[in-house]
Amino acid sequence: MLSKRIERLDYPIRKYNALARSLEEKGEKVIYLNVGDPLKYDFRTPRELIEEVYHAMMEGHNYYASSEGVRELQEAISFKEKTWNDVEIEPRNVLVTSGVSEGINALFAALVNEGDKIVIPDPSYPLYISFADFYNARKVFYPALEDQGWIPDTDKLRSLLDKGTKFLVLNNPHNPTGAVYPARIIKEILDIAAENDIPVVSDEIYDALVFDGEFVSAAKVASPDNIIIDLNGFSKTFLATGWRLGYIYLKGPEEKIMQIRSGILNFLMTRLSAVTPMQVALARFARKSPHHLEELKRRLNERRLYTYKRLNEIPGFHMPVAPHGAFYAFPRVDLRMSDEEFAKELLVQEKVFVVYGSGFGEKGRNHVRLVFLPPIELLDEAFKRIERFMRKNLNA
Protein backbone atom coordinates (compact mmCIF):
# COMPACT_ATOMS: atom_id res chain seq x y z
CA MET A 1 0.00 0.00 0.00
CA LEU A 2 2.63 2.56 1.07
CA SER A 3 5.57 3.69 -1.03
CA LYS A 4 9.00 2.31 -0.27
CA ARG A 5 10.12 5.92 -0.02
CA ILE A 6 7.77 6.71 2.87
CA GLU A 7 8.70 3.51 4.68
CA ARG A 8 12.31 4.67 4.68
CA LEU A 9 11.37 7.92 6.42
CA ASP A 10 12.05 8.13 10.15
CA TYR A 11 12.00 11.18 12.44
CA PRO A 12 13.41 10.29 15.88
CA ILE A 13 12.52 13.60 17.60
CA ARG A 14 8.79 12.87 17.39
CA LYS A 15 8.92 9.07 17.40
CA TYR A 16 7.62 8.64 20.96
CA ASN A 17 4.99 11.39 20.81
CA ALA A 18 2.14 8.86 20.89
CA LEU A 19 3.59 7.23 24.00
CA ALA A 20 3.93 10.63 25.71
CA ARG A 21 0.35 11.48 24.81
CA SER A 22 -0.96 8.18 26.16
CA LEU A 23 0.80 8.90 29.48
CA GLU A 24 -0.81 12.33 29.60
CA GLU A 25 -4.21 10.82 28.92
CA LYS A 26 -3.69 8.72 32.05
CA GLY A 27 -3.19 11.95 33.99
CA GLU A 28 0.62 11.94 34.14
CA LYS A 29 2.54 15.20 33.85
CA VAL A 30 5.09 14.74 31.08
CA ILE A 31 8.04 17.15 30.89
CA TYR A 32 8.84 17.65 27.22
CA LEU A 33 12.54 18.20 26.64
CA ASN A 34 12.47 16.78 23.11
CA VAL A 35 11.40 19.54 20.74
CA GLY A 36 13.40 22.69 19.99
CA ASP A 37 10.44 25.02 20.30
CA PRO A 38 10.90 28.00 22.66
CA LEU A 39 7.20 28.86 22.32
CA LYS A 40 6.21 25.67 24.11
CA TYR A 41 7.66 27.23 27.26
CA ASP A 42 7.63 30.84 28.43
CA PHE A 43 9.05 32.53 25.31
CA ARG A 44 6.72 34.60 23.14
CA THR A 45 6.84 36.00 19.60
CA PRO A 46 7.67 39.74 19.79
CA ARG A 47 4.39 41.64 20.09
CA GLU A 48 5.40 44.18 17.45
CA LEU A 49 5.93 41.35 14.97
CA ILE A 50 2.48 39.92 15.67
CA GLU A 51 0.97 43.38 15.17
CA GLU A 52 2.69 43.61 11.77
CA VAL A 53 0.80 40.44 10.72
CA TYR A 54 -2.50 42.07 11.61
CA HIS A 55 -1.59 45.19 9.63
CA ALA A 56 -0.43 43.09 6.66
CA MET A 57 -3.71 41.19 6.63
CA MET A 58 -5.83 44.33 6.96
CA GLU A 59 -3.86 45.91 4.12
CA GLY A 60 -4.86 42.97 1.96
CA HIS A 61 -1.67 40.89 1.82
CA ASN A 62 -3.67 37.69 1.82
CA TYR A 63 -2.95 36.46 -1.70
CA TYR A 64 -0.48 33.82 -2.94
CA ALA A 65 2.96 35.39 -2.91
CA SER A 66 5.45 34.63 -5.68
CA SER A 67 7.16 31.25 -5.22
CA GLU A 68 10.55 32.81 -4.47
CA GLY A 69 9.01 34.96 -1.74
CA VAL A 70 7.73 38.49 -1.25
CA ARG A 71 10.26 40.89 -2.79
CA GLU A 72 10.40 43.08 0.37
CA LEU A 73 11.26 40.00 2.44
CA GLN A 74 14.04 38.96 0.06
CA GLU A 75 15.43 42.48 0.51
CA ALA A 76 14.97 42.41 4.30
CA ILE A 77 16.78 39.04 4.50
CA SER A 78 19.66 40.52 2.51
CA PHE A 79 19.68 43.40 5.03
CA LYS A 80 19.51 41.00 7.99
CA GLU A 81 22.42 38.94 6.70
CA LYS A 82 24.48 42.09 6.18
CA THR A 83 23.73 43.60 9.60
CA TRP A 84 23.79 40.40 11.68
CA ASN A 85 26.40 38.29 9.87
CA ASP A 86 28.37 40.67 7.64
CA VAL A 87 27.37 38.73 4.52
CA GLU A 88 26.55 40.43 1.20
CA ILE A 89 23.83 38.73 -0.80
CA GLU A 90 21.70 39.76 -3.74
CA PRO A 91 18.00 39.79 -2.80
CA ARG A 92 17.23 37.78 -5.97
CA ASN A 93 19.47 34.99 -4.64
CA VAL A 94 17.20 34.57 -1.63
CA LEU A 95 14.35 32.04 -1.80
CA VAL A 96 11.72 32.08 0.94
CA THR A 97 10.66 28.64 2.19
CA SER A 98 8.04 27.28 4.60
CA GLY A 99 10.65 26.78 7.29
CA VAL A 100 14.17 25.44 6.89
CA SER A 101 12.50 22.02 6.88
CA GLU A 102 10.96 22.75 3.48
CA GLY A 103 14.26 24.27 2.38
CA ILE A 104 16.02 20.96 3.11
CA ASN A 105 13.39 19.02 1.20
CA ALA A 106 13.59 21.45 -1.75
CA LEU A 107 17.35 21.17 -1.80
CA PHE A 108 17.33 17.38 -1.94
CA ALA A 109 14.50 17.37 -4.49
CA ALA A 110 16.38 19.77 -6.76
CA LEU A 111 19.88 18.30 -6.50
CA VAL A 112 19.90 14.66 -5.45
CA ASN A 113 19.46 11.63 -7.70
CA GLU A 114 19.20 8.10 -6.29
CA GLY A 115 22.61 6.89 -5.18
CA ASP A 116 24.22 10.36 -5.09
CA LYS A 117 26.76 10.77 -2.34
CA ILE A 118 26.10 13.44 0.23
CA VAL A 119 28.33 14.14 3.21
CA ILE A 120 26.67 14.84 6.57
CA PRO A 121 28.02 15.57 10.05
CA ASP A 122 27.88 12.85 12.71
CA PRO A 123 25.97 13.59 14.87
CA SER A 124 23.54 15.54 12.69
CA TYR A 125 20.18 17.25 12.85
CA PRO A 126 18.01 14.27 11.80
CA LEU A 127 16.23 15.89 8.87
CA TYR A 128 19.39 15.64 6.75
CA ILE A 129 19.45 11.90 7.42
CA SER A 130 15.69 11.54 6.87
CA PHE A 131 15.65 13.30 3.51
CA ALA A 132 18.78 11.47 2.37
CA ASP A 133 16.88 8.24 3.04
CA PHE A 134 13.71 9.55 1.44
CA TYR A 135 15.52 10.46 -1.78
CA ASN A 136 17.72 7.34 -1.60
CA ALA A 137 20.98 9.25 -1.43
CA ARG A 138 24.20 7.59 -0.27
CA LYS A 139 25.02 9.04 3.16
CA VAL A 140 28.61 9.45 4.20
CA PHE A 141 29.22 10.83 7.69
CA TYR A 142 32.09 12.97 8.94
CA PRO A 143 32.62 12.75 12.68
CA ALA A 144 32.66 15.53 15.24
CA LEU A 145 35.15 15.11 18.06
CA GLU A 146 33.42 15.07 21.43
CA ASP A 147 36.61 15.60 23.43
CA GLN A 148 37.27 18.76 21.43
CA GLY A 149 33.86 20.26 22.05
CA TRP A 150 32.25 18.45 19.11
CA ILE A 151 34.32 20.21 16.45
CA PRO A 152 34.40 18.37 13.08
CA ASP A 153 37.35 16.14 12.28
CA THR A 154 38.55 17.96 9.16
CA ASP A 155 41.24 15.36 8.29
CA LYS A 156 38.58 12.69 8.18
CA LEU A 157 36.32 14.99 6.16
CA ARG A 158 39.06 15.57 3.59
CA SER A 159 39.44 11.82 3.10
CA LEU A 160 35.69 11.40 2.49
CA LEU A 161 35.15 14.04 -0.20
CA ASP A 162 35.65 13.54 -3.90
CA LYS A 163 34.46 15.23 -7.07
CA GLY A 164 31.42 12.94 -7.17
CA THR A 165 30.06 14.27 -3.86
CA LYS A 166 26.79 16.13 -4.45
CA PHE A 167 27.06 18.40 -1.43
CA LEU A 168 28.48 18.70 2.04
CA VAL A 169 26.30 19.69 5.00
CA LEU A 170 27.60 22.04 7.64
CA ASN A 171 25.47 23.07 10.61
CA ASN A 172 26.73 25.84 12.82
CA PRO A 173 25.76 26.52 15.63
CA HIS A 174 25.19 22.82 15.79
CA ASN A 175 22.14 20.77 16.65
CA PRO A 176 22.32 18.49 18.71
CA THR A 177 25.72 19.28 20.27
CA GLY A 178 25.54 23.07 20.73
CA ALA A 179 29.01 23.41 19.19
CA VAL A 180 29.97 26.75 17.63
CA TYR A 181 32.70 26.27 15.08
CA PRO A 182 35.72 28.57 15.08
CA ALA A 183 36.30 30.56 11.86
CA ARG A 184 39.48 28.53 11.21
CA ILE A 185 37.51 25.25 11.07
CA ILE A 186 34.85 26.70 8.79
CA LYS A 187 37.53 28.08 6.47
CA GLU A 188 39.26 24.70 6.41
CA ILE A 189 36.00 22.93 5.50
CA LEU A 190 35.25 25.50 2.79
CA ASP A 191 38.72 25.08 1.29
CA ILE A 192 38.33 21.29 1.17
CA ALA A 193 34.94 21.76 -0.53
CA ALA A 194 36.34 24.28 -3.04
CA GLU A 195 39.23 21.92 -3.95
CA ASN A 196 36.65 19.31 -4.91
CA ASP A 197 34.15 21.78 -6.42
CA ILE A 198 31.45 20.69 -3.96
CA PRO A 199 28.60 22.97 -2.82
CA VAL A 200 28.44 23.57 0.93
CA VAL A 201 24.99 23.51 2.50
CA SER A 202 25.33 25.67 5.60
CA ASP A 203 22.45 25.48 8.09
CA GLU A 204 22.73 28.57 10.28
CA ILE A 205 19.28 28.64 11.87
CA TYR A 206 20.82 29.35 15.32
CA ASP A 207 23.06 32.18 14.03
CA ALA A 208 22.22 34.67 16.79
CA LEU A 209 22.02 32.13 19.62
CA VAL A 210 25.67 31.99 20.64
CA PHE A 211 26.83 32.27 24.26
CA ASP A 212 30.52 31.35 24.10
CA GLY A 213 32.72 32.14 21.11
CA GLU A 214 31.61 33.96 18.00
CA PHE A 215 29.34 32.90 15.17
CA VAL A 216 30.93 33.15 11.72
CA SER A 217 28.75 32.55 8.69
CA ALA A 218 30.20 30.25 6.03
CA ALA A 219 29.34 32.86 3.39
CA LYS A 220 31.45 35.44 5.22
CA VAL A 221 34.69 33.45 5.00
CA ALA A 222 33.99 31.67 1.68
CA SER A 223 36.34 32.16 -1.26
CA PRO A 224 34.87 33.27 -4.61
CA ASP A 225 35.04 29.63 -5.79
CA ASN A 226 32.88 28.29 -2.99
CA ILE A 227 29.29 27.45 -3.78
CA ILE A 228 27.31 28.29 -0.65
CA ILE A 229 23.73 27.14 -0.17
CA ASP A 230 22.80 28.76 3.12
CA LEU A 231 19.73 27.71 5.08
CA ASN A 232 18.27 29.93 7.75
CA GLY A 233 14.93 30.96 9.13
CA PHE A 234 12.67 32.75 11.55
CA SER A 235 11.59 29.88 13.82
CA LYS A 236 14.25 30.25 16.48
CA THR A 237 15.76 33.74 16.43
CA PHE A 238 12.42 35.48 15.75
CA LEU A 239 10.50 33.15 18.06
CA ALA A 240 8.04 32.16 15.35
CA THR A 241 8.27 28.37 15.03
CA GLY A 242 4.62 27.98 14.09
CA TRP A 243 4.76 30.51 11.27
CA ARG A 244 6.84 28.11 9.18
CA LEU A 245 9.09 30.59 7.45
CA GLY A 246 12.71 30.20 6.46
CA TYR A 247 14.98 30.95 3.55
CA ILE A 248 17.72 29.69 1.31
CA TYR A 249 20.33 32.03 -0.06
CA LEU A 250 22.96 31.27 -2.64
CA LYS A 251 26.40 32.74 -3.02
CA GLY A 252 29.20 31.80 -5.38
CA PRO A 253 30.03 31.52 -9.09
CA GLU A 254 27.09 33.05 -10.96
CA GLU A 255 26.41 30.28 -13.47
CA LYS A 256 26.39 27.54 -10.84
CA ILE A 257 24.19 29.34 -8.37
CA MET A 258 21.72 30.31 -11.10
CA GLN A 259 21.35 26.63 -11.97
CA ILE A 260 20.79 25.65 -8.32
CA ARG A 261 18.38 28.56 -7.87
CA SER A 262 16.28 27.53 -10.84
CA GLY A 263 16.16 23.88 -9.66
CA ILE A 264 15.04 24.81 -6.17
CA LEU A 265 12.56 27.38 -7.47
CA ASN A 266 11.09 24.76 -9.79
CA PHE A 267 10.30 22.68 -6.71
CA LEU A 268 9.01 25.69 -4.73
CA MET A 269 6.56 26.54 -7.54
CA THR A 270 4.72 23.29 -6.87
CA ARG A 271 3.66 24.57 -3.44
CA LEU A 272 2.76 27.97 -4.91
CA SER A 273 4.07 30.16 -2.11
CA ALA A 274 5.00 30.43 1.55
CA VAL A 275 2.47 32.14 3.85
CA THR A 276 2.06 35.75 2.65
CA PRO A 277 0.99 38.01 5.58
CA MET A 278 3.76 36.66 7.79
CA GLN A 279 6.28 37.32 5.03
CA VAL A 280 5.13 40.94 4.79
CA ALA A 281 5.28 41.27 8.61
CA LEU A 282 8.78 39.82 8.80
CA ALA A 283 9.94 42.04 5.93
CA ARG A 284 9.05 45.07 8.06
CA PHE A 285 10.22 43.70 11.40
CA ALA A 286 13.57 42.30 10.21
CA ARG A 287 14.63 45.79 9.09
CA LYS A 288 14.52 47.01 12.68
CA SER A 289 17.07 46.46 15.38
CA PRO A 290 16.49 42.96 16.87
CA HIS A 291 15.91 44.12 20.47
CA HIS A 292 14.12 40.91 21.41
CA LEU A 293 17.37 38.94 21.06
CA GLU A 294 18.97 40.41 24.15
CA GLU A 295 16.26 39.17 26.50
CA LEU A 296 16.02 35.83 24.68
CA LYS A 297 19.75 35.22 25.02
CA ARG A 298 19.89 36.36 28.64
CA ARG A 299 17.18 33.90 29.67
CA LEU A 300 18.61 31.07 27.58
CA ASN A 301 22.08 31.61 28.98
CA GLU A 302 20.81 31.28 32.56
CA ARG A 303 19.08 28.03 31.67
CA ARG A 304 22.13 26.78 29.75
CA LEU A 305 24.50 27.30 32.69
CA TYR A 306 22.05 25.75 35.12
CA THR A 307 21.60 22.71 32.84
CA TYR A 308 25.34 22.28 32.43
CA LYS A 309 25.89 22.38 36.18
CA ARG A 310 23.00 20.10 37.12
CA LEU A 311 23.54 17.48 34.43
CA ASN A 312 27.15 17.01 35.51
CA GLU A 313 25.92 16.37 39.07
CA ILE A 314 23.76 13.44 37.96
CA PRO A 315 25.51 10.08 38.35
CA GLY A 316 26.26 8.56 34.96
CA PHE A 317 25.90 11.86 33.05
CA HIS A 318 28.95 13.45 31.41
CA MET A 319 29.12 16.76 29.60
CA PRO A 320 32.70 18.07 29.71
CA VAL A 321 31.94 21.27 27.77
CA ALA A 322 28.84 23.47 28.09
CA PRO A 323 26.94 23.96 24.83
CA HIS A 324 28.23 27.16 23.22
CA GLY A 325 25.21 27.90 21.08
CA ALA A 326 21.63 26.90 20.14
CA PHE A 327 19.53 25.47 23.02
CA TYR A 328 20.44 21.81 23.31
CA ALA A 329 22.53 19.76 25.73
CA PHE A 330 23.95 16.48 24.44
CA PRO A 331 25.43 14.62 27.42
CA ARG A 332 26.92 11.15 27.32
CA VAL A 333 25.12 8.75 29.61
CA ASP A 334 26.53 5.57 31.16
CA LEU A 335 23.84 2.99 30.77
CA ARG A 336 23.07 -0.65 30.93
CA MET A 337 20.68 -0.25 28.04
CA SER A 338 20.74 1.35 24.59
CA ASP A 339 20.20 5.10 24.39
CA GLU A 340 16.85 4.48 22.71
CA GLU A 341 15.73 2.17 25.53
CA PHE A 342 16.96 4.75 28.01
CA ALA A 343 14.90 7.53 26.44
CA LYS A 344 11.82 5.31 26.33
CA GLU A 345 12.23 4.06 29.90
CA LEU A 346 12.85 7.58 31.20
CA LEU A 347 9.59 8.62 29.57
CA VAL A 348 7.65 5.64 30.94
CA GLN A 349 9.11 5.66 34.45
CA GLU A 350 9.72 9.35 35.12
CA LYS A 351 7.72 11.11 32.41
CA VAL A 352 10.67 13.07 31.06
CA PHE A 353 10.79 13.15 27.26
CA VAL A 354 14.32 13.39 25.78
CA VAL A 355 15.59 12.27 22.37
CA TYR A 356 17.86 9.22 22.08
CA GLY A 357 21.29 10.15 20.76
CA SER A 358 21.65 7.46 18.12
CA GLY A 359 18.74 9.13 16.28
CA PHE A 360 21.33 11.79 15.34
CA GLY A 361 23.87 9.29 14.01
CA GLU A 362 26.43 6.73 15.17
CA LYS A 363 28.40 9.28 17.23
CA GLY A 364 25.24 10.01 19.16
CA ARG A 365 25.15 6.49 20.61
CA ASN A 366 25.09 6.55 24.45
CA HIS A 367 23.98 10.17 24.41
CA VAL A 368 20.68 11.94 24.79
CA ARG A 369 19.56 15.34 23.60
CA LEU A 370 17.49 17.62 25.73
CA VAL A 371 16.46 21.24 25.32
CA PHE A 372 17.34 23.80 27.98
CA LEU A 373 14.35 25.93 27.03
CA PRO A 374 12.07 25.49 30.07
CA PRO A 375 12.15 27.85 33.05
CA ILE A 376 14.61 26.86 35.81
CA GLU A 377 11.85 25.45 38.06
CA LEU A 378 10.72 23.03 35.37
CA LEU A 379 14.30 22.10 34.44
CA ASP A 380 14.92 21.46 38.12
CA GLU A 381 11.95 19.12 38.33
CA ALA A 382 13.14 17.29 35.18
CA PHE A 383 16.68 16.88 36.55
CA LYS A 384 15.34 15.55 39.86
CA ARG A 385 13.36 12.94 37.97
CA ILE A 386 16.35 12.03 35.77
CA GLU A 387 18.56 11.72 38.85
CA ARG A 388 16.02 9.42 40.52
CA PHE A 389 15.90 7.32 37.35
CA MET A 390 19.68 7.06 37.20
CA ARG A 391 20.00 6.05 40.86
CA LYS A 392 17.40 3.36 40.27
CA ASN A 393 18.78 2.06 36.98
CA LEU A 394 22.50 2.78 36.90
CA ASN A 395 23.54 -0.39 38.67
CA ALA A 396 20.36 -2.37 38.22
Ligand SMILES: Cc1ncc(COP(=O)(O)O)c(C=O)c1O
Ligand atom coordinates in the same frame (compact mmCIF):
# COMPACT_ATOMS: atom_id res chain seq x y z
C1 LIG B 1 19.57 22.63 12.53
C2 LIG B 1 18.13 22.81 12.20
N1 LIG B 1 17.78 23.01 10.92
C3 LIG B 1 16.51 23.16 10.57
C4 LIG B 1 15.48 23.12 11.50
C5 LIG B 1 14.07 23.27 11.02
O1 LIG B 1 13.54 24.51 11.38
P1 LIG B 1 12.27 25.19 10.71
O2 LIG B 1 11.68 24.23 9.75
O3 LIG B 1 11.35 25.52 11.83
O4 LIG B 1 12.79 26.42 10.04
C6 LIG B 1 15.79 22.91 12.84
C7 LIG B 1 14.72 22.81 13.85
O5 LIG B 1 14.90 22.40 14.95
C8 LIG B 1 17.16 22.75 13.20
O6 LIG B 1 17.52 22.53 14.46
